[in-house]
Amino acid sequence: MDTEQMINDYLGGNVVLLLLAVFVVICVLVGVKIVPQSEKFVVERFGRLRAVLGPGINFIVPFLDRVAHRISILERQLPTMNQDAITADNVLVQVETSVFYRIIEPEKTVYRIRDIDGAIQTTVAGIVRSEIGKIELDQVQTNRGSLIEAIKMQLAHQVDDWGIEVTRTEILDVNLDAQTRAAMLQQLNAERARRAQVTEAEGRKRAVELQADAELYSAEQAAKARRVQADAEAYATQVVAEAIAENGLEAAQYQVALKQVEALNGMAAGQGTSTIVLPADAIEAFGNAFNMLKGKG
Known part of the structure; x- marks a missing residue:
């Protein structure tokens, strides 16, 4: 009986030790978090923000803290967006844009905005309409670089509270409706015809100038010849006069x-x-x- 009791006590102690070891292993597994280089973990304690874990080995309190969100900090590209806008000279254009961004403060992105991509797209659409409405169509085509920079600056200012960084904005294309394209083509053809007429007129003007220069040169040479002849005749007269004076x-x-x-x-x-x-x-x-x-x- 004593031997059986001892065996039971021994087994019971081993079970406790085994359970304790399992518990320690679970605590280690739960409390140690290895964060990849491309991510950040948002940790909550009883539903409230506790910490943001960066890349590497991190420790949290088991069963009290939990990783609520795993946020990628890699640069992202939003799907290509198309929005209509009206220029300062009342021309309807369709602008195709693309935005690149990355999350730098995950706690703001998680707790201040629900759909970050949709929010950025809406903000970009409003900024594009506002900026294009300030300039004319020709400036949209020729000053695309400054327009892109203005969109990027305004977007970065408006999304600052969302914990993201706008790395790049692009205007991929500016499309016109059929009527505007036809009017622009007609204007372009008229401008080409005007330039051709100007070039032809300048050619005729240059030809007249060259002809006048040639006639002037001929007259100058004839005048020089007459002057040389007159000088020769004057010299001969002088010689005769001197001979008469002497003889x-x-x-x-x-x-x-x-x-x-x-x-x-x-x-x-x-x-x-x-x-x-x-x-x-x-x-x-x-x-x-x-x-x-x-x-x-």
């Missing part, structure tokens, strides 16, 4: 006789000329010129 009347008669001889040579060289009639005074002048030539010789 008197004989030099003048000599020059006149040479001019007459040159004129007769020209007449004799003409076609169809067979007879030349000379006046008596011309023959006398030739004689005088020959006498002067003999005297000079």
Whole structure:
């Protein structure tokens, strides 16, 4: 009887130890939390926020604390959104946008907003309509970078209380209705025709300018030639005047006789000329010129 009692006591003690060991193991498993690098755990105690566990090994109080939410902190991309907007010049456009964000404060995201993606999409739609309504259609196309930056800044300011960070916003496309496209195409064709006319007119203008420059150059060259000829004639006259001053009347008669001889040579060289009639005074002048030539010789 004593032996049986001892066996029972021994078995009972082992069961208690076994249960205690199991309890310790369960407490360790429940109290030790290993958080992945890409996540954060939100811990609650009796339904209230207790702590936010970062990546690595963390410890919580077993059976009092529990991991209520596992939040991924990786960057997320919202589905592509399409919303209508009216520009400052009353043109209806459809804007296709995309937003990238990541959660940096999980406790705000969990306890302040229910559908974070839907809330961001609604906020982006309102901001896009507001910003596009301030500018004209041409500015929407040409200033897309500044428009994207304005949308990102306003969105980051409005979602700050939700514990998220807006990393990037994109305007993927701006679409127009059929009537607006047809009007813009007509305007584009008219602008092309105007540019062609301007180019043609500028070409004609340049041709006139070049022609005027050529005529001016020709006139300048002719004037230079006349000036050179006049200078030569003035020089010759000066030489004759100096000869007359030095030799008197004989030099003048000599020059006149040479001019007459040159004129007769020209007449004799003409076609169809067979007879030349000379006046008596011309023959006398030739004689005088020959006498002067003999005297000079």
